[in-house]
Amino acid sequence: MKGKSMETENRKTIVVTGGSDGIGAAAARALVKEGHRVILVGRNPEKTARVAGELGVPYHLSDYARLSDVVRLAEELNAYEKIDVLANNAGGAQKERKLTGDGFERTFQINVLAQFLLTRLLIDKLAASNATVIQTASIAANLFGADFDPADPESERDYTPFRAYGRAKLGDILFTRELQRRYGDRGISAVAFEPGVVRTNFGSEASAFVNFCYHTPLKYLFTISPEKSARRLTRLALGAPGADFTPGEVYSYKKPLRLKFRDPDGSAAASLWSACETRLKDFL
Numbered sequence: 039m040k041g042k043s044m045e046t047e048n049r050k051t052i053v054v055t056g057g058s059d060g061i062g063a064a065a066a067r068a069l070v071k072e073g074h075r076v077i078l079v080g081r082n083p084e085k086t087a088r089v090a091g092e093l094g095v096p097y098h099l100s101d102y103a104r105l106s107d108v109v110r111l112a113e114e115l116n117a118y119e120k121i122d123v124l125a126n127n128a129g130g131a132q133k134e135r136k137l138t139g140d141g142f143e144r145t146f147q148i149n150v151l152a153q154f155l156l157t158r159l160l161i162d163k164l165a166a167s168n169a170t171v172i173q174t175a176s177i178a179a180n181l182f183g184a185d186f187d188p189a190d191p192e193s194e195r196d197y198t199p200f201r202a203y204g205r206a207k208l209g210d211i212l213f214t215r216e217l218q219r220r221y222g223d224r225g226i227s228a229v230a231f232e233p234g235v236v237r238t239n240f241g242s243e244a245s246a247f248v249n250f251c252y253h254t255p256l257k258y259l260f261t262i263s264p265e266k267s268a269r270r271l272t273r274l275a276l277g278a279p280g281a282d283f284t285p286g287e288v289y290s291y292k293k294p295l296r297l298k299f300r301d302p303d304g305s306a307a308a309s310l311w312s313a314c315e316t317r318l319k320d321f322l
């Protein structure tokens with residue numbers, strides 16, 4: 039199905055966060071090309087306006103390092119008639135342990151807390167739309183995040199930028215599982231994926247080492263293009279829950295990713311959910 043020939047009932051309304059660059063922008067381009075209605079969310083006003091202008095789609099701005107921005111974004115998105123897919127894709131790594139103005143560790147806030155808040159504030163709309171909610175996770179969850187401690191989601195102990203990022207991306211996976219457990223009955227299908235190692239603007243706020251790997255010709259040795267990676271996102275966005283993917287699962291392309299972190303009874307996922315709720319009590 040292409041462009042104007044798409045039947046109205048097959049046309050999905052898809053919110054893509056982190057849509058100003060990288061995987062999000064590539065996914066937005068592919069989805070618009072397929073005839074879907076994309077709502078772009080970005081942080082940088084110029085970059086976001088440029089991609090939205092190129093695609094002819096509406097856009098919204100939000101810096102996840104400010105939770106009041108996320109609340110405003112949710113108000114704006116709640117004004118849409120329906121949201122069939124929420125792709126919680128914005129995120130990234132940092133170079134040092136810093137707190138946001140809200141008082142939370144920055145990597146955790148940007149990658150987990152803000153996504154949690156946005157999803158919760160949209161939950162009635164998402165449920166009414168039988169929406170798919172997608173988290174962009176990372177293989178870093180296995181490489182650096184397997185020692186995740188639900189009692190210390192902000193890495194007050196043993197902080198390194200890699201660990202904080204890996205633990206936050208594991209947090210996205212645990213959030214997916216718990217979202218599915220709590221809201222699957224209300225029609226929500228939650229799913230996560232790891233996008234591969236992708237040559238994007240990733241790492242621009244991270245250490246000199248990460249920047250060297252991602253922003254010199256070295257990147258061509260080990261990365262895939264954003265367009266190729268975005269297919270992992272669009273497959274889930276357009277797929278049928280239960281047939282094309284299993285809700286609550288995390289994928290490495292089409293296969294479920296085997297996690298090093300074990301949470302057989304879901305208690306870590308439940309603890310992380312409570313930890314987010316406690317931190318966000320003034321916003322929920």
Ligand SMILES: NC(=O)c1ccc[n+]([C@@H]2O[C@H](COP(=O)([O-])OP(=O)(O)OC[C@H]3O[C@@H](n4cnc5c(N)ncnc54)[C@H](OP(=O)(O)O)[C@@H]3O)[C@@H](O)[C@H]2O)c1
Binds near residue numbers: 085
């Ligand atoms: N590239 C990889 O190898 C890789 C691997 C695993 C997972 N990921 C994940 O994939 C997702 C997309 O990243 P990418 O690789 O496409 O990198 P990217 O090109 O840097 O894009 C990241 C997007 O997230 C936005 N963003 C970053 N910090 C934000 C904040 N504080 N508030 C709101 N938005 C923010 C960026 O906005 P600006 O344009 O303003 O910077 C941009 O739109 C991220 O969640 C990342 O962690 C990437």
